[in-house]
Amino acid sequence: MPNETKLNGSYANVTHCGALDMQVCVPKEWTDEQVRTFAESEYPCGTANGWQIRREGDPQLAGAAERVQCSTMAGNVHIMLDA
Numbered sequence: 645m646p647n648e649t650k651l652n653g654s655y656a657n658v659t660h661c662g663a664l665d666m667q668v669c670v671p672k673e674w675t676d677e678q679v680r681t682f683a684e685s686e687y688p689c690g691t692a693n694g695w696q697i698r699r700e701g702d703p704q705l706a707g708a709a710e711r712v713q714c715s716t717m718a719g720n721v722h723i724m725l726d727a
Contacts, residue, residue: 658686664727669714672721679723689727698724
């Protein structure tokens with residue numbers, strides 16, 4: 645997996661990448677589109693719709709929030725995406 649990426653003074657990285665899902669750690673102020681663009685730039689999805697954010701209420705989140713506070717970087721959140 646790639647190392648941490650610095651974009652516009654903020655740090656982002658991929659914390660997990662599988663065949664059909666990905667988790668990213670990104671600045672909490674990033675929009676959904678910025679999150680998806682970052683994910684595609686790190687690991688292109690290869691599907692017509694690209695990476696999609698796993699939304700609150702999705703059973704795969706097991707009750708967790710859509711954006712989860714990062715435990716090591718106060719300004720970042722973890723977000724799951726699906727192919």
